[in-house]
Amino acid sequence: MTNKSIKWVVIIFLVIAPGSCIEPFDTEVAGIENLVVVEGRITDQPGPYRIDLSRSASLDDSTFKNIRNALVYIEEENGVKELLTEISPGAYFSSESGIRGQVGKNYQLTIQLDGGNQYESEWVQLKRSPEIDSVYSSFEEKPVDNDFESGFQIYVDSEDPTENVRFYKYEWIETWKYFAVFPAFFNYIGGDTGIETEPSGGSRFCWQTDTSNVINVGSSLNNTTTRISQHPVTFVSTESNMLVLRYSILVRQLALDEAEFEFWEGLAETNSDNGSIFDKQPQVVNGNIKNVGNPNEPVLGFFGASTVSEKRIYINRSALPDEVFLDRSLLVKCLNELDSIPRDENFKANVLQQISVGKVFFDFYGIIGIAGAVLTTPDCSDCTLQGGVITPPDFWLETDD
């Protein structure tokens, strides 16, 4: 709690000293690499469960090596032990009809590498994550980089009536619907002064999905009850295109034991360094997996076991306060790049010339009849170019009722 406020001290320094700056820095560190990294968990949902094996890389590497051809098992204490199948490089899956986690049972992950090294996790008990009380949002202003951004802060409240669970991990999947500014309804296919077109099936609306990659853990340890209140999940900025039509977030809650909580919290703390000398010093964050033959070898990652509880909410654009403007930069850009071509003797040549430099057909213009055509850029006419897809996901509800 104090570290959070202390972080700002550095910024004070930055303020008092106008010459302060953060700049990239080249280092040459003779490090260690090729540590074994294990990622995956077992839940109470039916399989397949996925375990990823990879190796750590040196700081200037841009790729990570997968660990292939390993024998990966998930075992239930006094129960079945299943060998996972490597479906894609480094990704091992259990079978759909195979092992399935049950609340209260203990599970262990064991890995036999190609070279013979054997790794195993500690036995972990599968914990029941209580139902999420509520996921809600509040319109706030937040400092982001050097400015305030307004948007919706998403919060979660939760409580374990059985009083077993004190520690949580949150993950979330955001999906939002947005539109192309000038969707093209026709493709130009020819014609000198007359215009031959075909319907383009232009993608006006798109849905984009993003999965969280930020560590977010919470604890009710300091509270009078197991209740977690107003725990911040993520911030949806009006500077993004997430709020232009309709936004949805699915918050997933996992129950952790203290060891796993400390693992994720330590990882987050150690990797959120902002250069302040008031941060906790970086620490060695070790998970619950070790090399059976060499317990001192660092093995990265954590094998967890928890049920997953979920809750989804939607936020409509209409929830924004009236005075708030969404980011209009794309609209302005698209307006600036509109080209109109009059329907004259050079019409075909002009259109083809524009198309050859990457423009796409948008629409005709003219009050009586067609006076000419308007062309736009692809990213203004096709929303899939911004990362979305044109079919809504299965769960999508267009209205709140």
Add this chain to the structure above:
Amino acid sequence: MRDFELFDRGILQVIMITLTGLFPSFTMAQSDQSFISCDYKNLALTEVIKDLENTYPLKFMYRAGDIDSIFVTYQSQKVPEKQFFAEFSKATGITFFVHHSGNIVLLRNFNISNRFPDNFFEGGGSSDSLTTQIQNAIPFKMEEFQYLEGQEQEDIEQQLIEVGDITQRFQGENAIVSGYVTDAVTGAPVVGASIFIKNPVKGVFTNQFGYYSIELPKTELEIFFSSVGMMESKRRMLLYSDGKVDIELRAEVVRMKEVVVFGERSNVDNLKTGNVKLDISTIKAIPAILGEPDVLKITLSLPGVQSVGEGASGFNVRGGATDQNLILLNDAIIYNPNHLFGFFSAFNPDAVSSAELYKSGIQANYGGRISSVLDVSLRDGNRKKFVASGGISPVTGKLTLEGPLNEKISYLVGLRSTYSDWLFSLLQDASLRNSSASFGDAVMKVNFEPNPENKLTFSAYHSRDKSRLNSDSTNRYFNNMVSLQWRHQYNSRLYGLVSASYSGYNYEIDFDQSPENAFDLKYRIGNSNFKGDFGYTLGAKHNLHFGINALHYQLDPGEIAPKSASSIVNADRLDSEQGIESAIYIGDEFEYSPRLSLYGGLRLSAFTLLGPGNVLNYQDELSREITSIRDTTMFSGGEAIKSYWGPEYRFSMRYKINNNLSFKLSVDRTRQYVHQLTNTTAILPTDTWRLSNTYIKPQVGTQYSGGLYQFFEKRGIEVSVEGYYKEIDNILEYKDGADLILNGALETDVISAKGQSYGAELLVRKNKGIFTGWLSYTYSRSFVKDTRKTGRDIINNSEFFPANFDKPHNLSVVANYKINRRVNLSSNFTYSTGRPITFPVTKYQLDRNVYAYFSERNQFRIPDNIRLDIGINLEGNHKVKKLAHGSWTLSVYNVFGRKNAFSVFSSSVDGELKVFKLSIFGNPIPTITYNFQF
């Protein structure tokens, strides 16, 4: 002809009269109508002077370097003396002043204001009243020149005074001379003044009340008195038996902020290794960031003192942690000597008289911390008149009021406050526009002196800081101190100081992000401190120092409480802690021979943690885990939970190879019973102090130190080389990710470690003259080792690793140049090796992101740090009649604008791990400060 150096020392009281074209005629004090004839052709000025001195009743004083390259071509025929000098001045570019003794002083490039009253040159008065005329005429404050007093002083110095009872003059060979050395202007005691005779060489220093006592042979003696920033004085005496000689010293004539570190040769003479005394004028002379002179920051330019970075609070002495410095303000402990997270020191420079740092050779009267003592003394209020002074810088405003209440009581009140909040409102950075940070402090000192044998001092200090930096929590922290000191001179051999003080530190954090999560977090430490400290002169060769010390600690180590009824935060409170630390000590300074002096001291210190309290018992006492708690032992109120005691021996010796060269050795054993818990790189205001307990053992340090000290008398340069080796047991290290706040089982997160450090320090210092300053170079290494042998979370395989503040090379050059009386240039250059940091050794992918993996601590270093600061100080004019005496200070911090690394760190950005360097003061930072006095 006298060497001009004397002028510099300020013994000569000079009336300055410039001879320039503006005043073609002038009158001299003693020669009404002399005529001078001469004929020089390209003759060296030195020869000219010889010739003039031989021919006419004139005496010249000058500094050889000023005139040795000047050649004169000048001819005159029976020119009146005044005209002669006027023309001569033009011809040579040399300015002439007439000293009150009639001597003529030569100065080069010396321009002063020369406004004289209209009737000055009309020659109305007799030569007797000329003095008065000159007094009125000189556009300077007379007390800065002390023309008359200086004359008296010179007279006193020439008199032969008789000390003691003449009838006892044949009883024994030696007698004791004692007395007080005070500042003639303010009446304040002069602490650390040296009193010495030159044949045989023998000297002592005044104690903190300006009292001295020295055993001398019964004969005719010349005794010298000197101190930092003061004019040297002497007395000729016939010593018959024990007697008293009180001396008033005057501040040096040139009252500029000159660099003066501890009195020139004292480091050769005294018994202390690793000791530096800083006068406030030194502190003020160094260019300061944001215009705020800083007692703590200046120590960083001394050899053997380091910090983890610019703007970081605390300092590290010879490989010691920041909590191993005993910081005293008028004998009371200050727990957090910083404002604004370390940006400023908590001491108002206007209220401080001096700060003395002991890095080794710590005598038995000090104890309680391992690595150093920083003894800060508050200034006495002016005993002669009321003075108000202050200063305004971009960040702070200061006001100091002082004066006498009556003949026996004087007071000083100093206030300082920031008004820095306005800075925040100007900010571009959105997140800070709603932030605020402010601090203030108040200090008071009252002296009551019913008679010379008794002095009562009451001092009080309060500091506060408040910051609200991300708009969901407010931090406040406070220092408080009151102390009462009674000094009594029992007889010429025995003096005593008895003091009682209370000091404390506390902080509060208000967190109010939402009503449900709102809480208050509090911490407090306080101690009552009783001291009895006595000095006794035993025979000719022994100076005994003995006393007792008792401290009672009271801690509320942490309390969290919900802020509102709707808050779901669990109220929690760690049990209060209380303990008693006590010590008795005795030390003897033994002068075996004029060459060899020895000091031996023994301090027996003890600590008891008192109930009520609970002690958790663990299945395995050595590797303590929350999961291995066996049971709890409960102690009732007043019951001793755990006691520790041990001897602390202190030894030092000095051997004088010759009068200006000495060799010293010292061994110190120190013990520390309170510990500041911190697992950040720099200490924070929220880092808590805790007492030793069943599991947290007292820290024990042993330091071996030795050095060579040389004083080059002619040039006034002092050179010292020191080396040390230090070992500390039971220092605190922390397990990875330890939570230190509100931790009820601290022992599960704390590791007992061993510290080891060694180094060599070079200091070259010039204290006198136009050009002053010092150069210090330190080579030092500091290591830490986890003492546990087994366990999963062992740090760096139980091998020694560099401490956070292990910066092997450190160079610091402080230079001060007086251009003239009103303009003073100063500069400060520093170079240091970058501090060690823990850096990622590899990166890995997890949870759709990339993370860094850290392994061994402190195996990488940030780049080296190089910085130059400069400052210029402009005194206002010295007119007698004006409202305020003002001065301007202009300083530029980091002139090179070098982007020194404050830290190097890695961070995940968009799924990639990137390495960044943070520089805080990447540009030159200019500041202007106005100081005033009226």
